[in-house]
Amino acid sequence: MNASVRGKHSLRRLKLPPNPKVRVGIAIFVFFALLALLGPFVVQNVMGLSPSDVDTTQAMELPSAEHLLGTTATGEDVFAQLVVGSRISLLVGFVAGVITTTLSVLVGVAGGYLGGRADSFLTAATNVCLVIPGMPLLIIVASYVQGRGGWLTVALVIGLTAWPWGARQKRAQTLSLRHRDFVSAAEMTGESRWGVITRELIPSLAPIISVSFLGAVVGSMFADAGLSFMGLGNINITSWGSMLYWAQNGAALTRGAWWWFVPPGACIALIGVAAGLINFGIDEISNPRLRKPSKEVRARARAARLHAAAGGSAAKATAGKSAPVQEAAS
Amino acid sequence: MPAPAEPVLEARDVVKRFPLHGPGGHGKEVHAVEPTSLALHAGRITALVGESGSGKSTLARMLALAYPPTEGEIRLDGAPVKQARTARGKRAYYRQVQMIFQDPFSSLSPVHRLRYILSRPLQLHGHAAGRPELERQILDLLNRVNLTPADQFIDKFPHELSGGQRQRVAIARALAAGPKVLLGDEPVSMLDVSIRLDILNLLGTLRDDEGLAILYITHDIAGARYFADEIKVLYAGQLVESGSADAVVEQPRHPYTRLLLESAPDPERDGGLLDEPEVVDDEETLGEPPSLVDPPAGCRFHPRCPLAKPVCATAFPPRTHFDDGQWVHCWSYDEENYR
Numbered sequence: 001m002n003a004s005v006r007g008k009h010s011l012r013r014l015k016l017p018p019n020p021k022v023r024v025g026i027a028i029f030v031f032f033a034l035l036a037l038l039g040p041f042v043v044q045n046v047m048g049l050s051p052s053d054v055d056t057t058q059a060m061e062l063p064s065a066e067h068l069l070g071t072t073a074t075g076e077d078v079f080a081q082l083v084v085g086s087r088i089s090l091l092v093g094f095v096a097g098v099i100t101t102t103l104s105v106l107v108g109v110a111g112g113y114l115g116g117r118a119d120s121f122l123t124a125a126t127n128v129c130l131v132i133p134g135m136p137l138l139i140i141v142a143s144y145v146q147g148r149g150g151w152l153t154v155a156l157v158i159g160l161t162a163w164p165w166g167a168r169q170k171r172a173q174t175l176s177l178r179h180r181d182f183v184s185a186a187e188m189t190g191e192s193r194w195g196v197i198t199r200e201l202i203p204s205l206a207p208i209i210s211v212s213f214l215g216a217v218v219g220s221m222f223a224d225a226g227l228s229f230m231g232l233g234n235i236n237i238t239s240w241g242s243m244l245y246w247a248q249n250g251a252a253l254t255r256g257a258w259w260w261f262v263p264p265g266a267c268i269a270l271i272g273v274a275a276g277l278i279n280f281g282i283d284e285i286s287n288p289r290l291r292k293p294s295k296e297v298r299a300r301a302r303a304a305r306l307h308a309a310a311g312g313s314a315a316k317a318t319a320g321k322s323a324p325v326q327e328a329a330s
Numbered sequence: 331m332p333a334p335a336e337p338v339l340e341a342r343d344v345v346k347r348f349p350l351h352g353p354g355g356h357g358k359e360v361h362a363v364e365p366t367s368l369a370l371h372a373g374r375i376t377a378l379v380g381e382s383g384s385g386k387s388t389l390a391r392m393l394a395l396a397y398p399p400t401e402g403e404i405r406l407d408g409a410p411v412k413q414a415r416t417a418r419g420k421r422a423y424y425r426q427v428q429m430i431f432q433d434p435f436s437s438l439s440p441v442h443r444l445r446y447i448l449s450r451p452l453q454l455h456g457h458a459a460g461r462p463e464l465e466r467q468i469l470d471l472l473n474r475v476n477l478t479p480a481d482q483f484i485d486k487f488p489h490e491l492s493g494g495q496r497q498r499v500a501i502a503r504a505l506a507a508g509p510k511v512l513l514g515d516e517p518v519s520m521l522d523v524s525i526r527l528d529i530l531n532l533l534g535t536l537r538d539d540e541g542l543a544i545l546y547i548t549h550d551i552a553g554a555r556y557f558a559d560e561i562k563v564l565y566a567g568q569l570v571e572s573g574s575a576d577a578v579v580e581q582p583r584h585p586y587t588r589l590l591l592e593s594a595p596d597p598e599r600d601g602g603l604l605d606e607p608e609v610v611d612d613e614e615t616l617g618e619p620p621s622l623v624d625p626p627a628g629c630r631f632h633p634r635c636p637l638a639k640p641v642c643a644t645a646f647p648p649r650t651h652f653d654d655g656q657w658v659h660c661w662s663y664d665e666e667n668y669r
Contacts, residue, residue, distance in 0.1 A: 181437035185500070188394055188429050189451040189507060190421035199450070203441045 025277025028270055036090040039083040049080035051238045063259050070259035072246060081238050082263045088239035089221055089268070092155045096220035099159025101213040104166030109201050111167075112174025114193065123171070130164040137161050138223060142232040154233055158220045166212045173205055210282045214275035225268055240264035336408060337369035338543045339393060339427060339511045344368075344402035346388050346567075350623065360622045362388040363567045365402065370511055370543040375533070377546045377558035377575065379590065383619055385567040386547045387432075390515045393545065394429040395420060425455050428504035432516040434496035438488040444472070444499055445484045451506035471502040475532060494525035501532065511543045512536070519548065530557045551587075552594045555579040563587050566620050566630040568646070573656030583650075583658040586631050629661065637662050 043049050053076060063070045069078035111122035141157045177183060178201075186200045202209065221240075227233040228241025235242045247253075247261040346363040350356070363385040370376055380386050392399050395411070404411045406426055412419070431437035438447060448468045449458075458464040465484075472480035475498040488496055497517060504512055514533065518526040534557060536542045548554050554561050554575065561578040563571040563586065571584040582588045618634075620626050626633055632642035641661050650663035 181431045181433060182439040184396065185429075185431060185437045185503070186439070186450070187420075188396070188424055189503065190417075190424040190454045191450065192417035192421075195417075195454075200439055204439065206441070 019281045021277045022281030025274040025279075025281070028274035029278070032086060032090060032267070032271060032274075035083060036087040040087055043080050043083045047080075049077050051076060051081040051084040053077070069263055070257070072250065072260055074250075078243075078260055078263060081243050082240070082267065085239040085243055085264065086267065088151050088237055089224060089241065090271075092151050092158070092224040092239070093217045093221035093271075095152070095155040096158040096162070096224070097213055097217035099156065100162045100166060100216040100220070101209060103159070103163035104170055104212065105202065105205075105209055107163070108167035108170030109174045109197055109205065112171040113178055113197055113201060115178075119171075122167075126164045126167045126171075129161075130168070132161075134161050135223075135226075138227065139230070139232060142227050146232075148234075150234060150237065151239070154224055154227065155220070158223045162216060162219065162223070166216070169212065170205060170208065173208055174201055177201055177204055207282045211279050214278060218272045218275045221268055221271060225264075240268055336371075337405075338372050338407060339370045340405040340408075341366065341368045341389065341393060341399075342403050342405060344389070344392055344399040344404065346385070346392060346397070347400045358623055361567055361625050362622060363392070363399075366564075366567070366569050368393075368545075368562065368569075370545055372510065372543050373537055373541040374560060375537055375544040375546050375558040377548060377551075377554035377561045378564055379548055379551045379554055379561055380564035381549055381590075381619055383566075383622065384564045385622075386549075386564055387515050388567075389564070390429065390513050390545060390547055394427065394513055395423060421454060424509075425507050426509055427511045427513065428507050428509040429513040429515065430497075430500050430504050430517045433520050434493055434500050435520070437500050438496055440488060443485055443487055444468075447488075447499065448472075448503055448506055451503060455507050457506070457508060467506075471506055474505060475499070475502045476528075477502070492525075493521050494528060497521060497525075497529055498532070501529075505536070509542070511545070513545045513547075515547050516549070517546070518553075519550075526553070533557070550594065551579065551590045563590070566622060566625060568630055568659070570631065570660070571656070571658045573652075573654065577654050577656045581656070583652070583656065583663070584631075584660050585635050585637050585662075589634075629659070 043051075058071050069082060071077060072081075107122050107126060111119040111126075138157060138161055141161075142154065145153050145157065183196060183200055186196050191199065224233065224239065225241035225244060228235060228239055229244045229248065231245055233239070233241055233245075235245050241264075243264040244261060247257070247264075250257075250260070252258075252260040343365040344363060344367075345365055347359040347361055350358040350360060366385075366389060368376070368378070368389065378386050378389065391397060393404060395404075406423065411423060445465075445468060448471055449464055452458040452464060452467055458467045468484060469480040472478070472483050477483045477495060477498050483491075483495075488499065491499065497520075501512075501517075512533070517533070518529050521529060530553070533544055533546070537544055546554065546558055551561065551563075555578075558575045561571075561573065561575045562569055563578070563584060565586050571578060571582070571587050578587060579591065582591055620630055620633065626643070628641075628643045628645050629635070629638075629647055632638040635642065637660075639661060647659045647661040647664060649657050649659055651657045
């Protein structure tokens, strides 16, 4: 019996958020995740396309049934490049986002909560990293690395240079939580410092953390595309960034070859949109007050309201209408 | 009233001074608590009464190890508590001593369900092994604090509860550790008057049935009489009077205690509610609590005291004991010096 109760409990947690914006955002993300996971296999092994096969007889062709998104100046299939490149772009974005967020949460929350010498040290480290301008540093490191180590190096470089802003933000938020009673109460139930950080502070900071995670993923994808576009990534790996680099190199814009540069650009923009949409829903998770009561509860509240109205008093009915949520909660 | 043999939790001559920061504050300190001793006994409720800023909460937080006393020591079961720095040392202390906060709206994390809030202390203190056992104990806790039907409350979030229900959850969380001592820092002052009695009765039941030692901090001396066995009156960081609850309320010896009692409405007192109370007719004479950065010398109450004599401004009065166990710090009971 217990197991079934628990099963129901965890199922309820996994339920899709009702907010339509969030659903659209999640759908876009899932679409791209599936594209990155399965797309390259489907395109290369099932459809028999190659992202790198040069065929100068079919250069700069408009989208057609044979080449869904046309071809590049050297006759490569843009559709195949787009699908195969999604894997690298998403991977770089995801890994760099995880590195950035993890570092910023650890440094920011630990510093803000522990205070004292640990905080001084971590704040000093954050400030030092903060005053180093990010993009130039990225460019210098990337041009030194010159694409060695593949996408992982790029992700590491982005992740290790992008965390200080997030750390400052999380430290400030932690400072405001640190002396709330529920944190003291957790300390006084005997929770260790690490326990307070992971069980009380981080869940309370979840909206900020997930917003900044999504931001970091998108930002890292932008940075990766930017580096590749400047030719500082590994331009021989197919990614959305390197597609843009080659498109620019081939003067796609001046030659009107929109099918070459619009798809990778649009994909990057779409992921940014999805991140923005999901952020709307995260507030609801961390602030249960914003959640709508379940259908069952709403139905009960409506029944109670109707009952009150049937009782004859119009005033009662309007009072019920103005506070359905409170009614449901009590 | 003779005190039971051994106190469970004891503060011996604890002092707390907070250094001031910022412009003009360099080298100055807030004298929040002057040497104060306090003993909590099993099965007894000790009320600590005083106005805002008198150091009540500071004292409670020292007892809860939220910050170390500047001087003096805290003793648990007769053994001095080393200011445990390690998580394990603190946890061992919190297994015995638990605190209930004033504001139930901020003392419960908004992101957790009651199930989680109550399961943490049970897990941390190793009281529950396995999920079914944990669930059973959580339901048991909810029943103990009269949150019934418990199986409906267990999956609620704090925001779905009323203030009184939240405070019951906070009490249940404190009980989950299985403590011998509860420190209540104004546990009912944020609640509706209609709910206060419920919570106080709940704490009274815990004292009677489970023999908990309870420290009840309040500014409401009339409520303290109803509920507590012993009342201690704190003024500006100094204990000025102590005794059994009835004795202190019926026969207040310190002028400050009298002032506190007179400022509380009491329908049975001469004159009653409808007539103008005699002593508080002139608000000006009540004065303000003193600055704790630069406290008055001698008895800190002397600037407001109707009985003040020159000696009051020079030295803190010694303790005068009475037959019924009541004692007071006031020069007016010292015949030789008080003229």
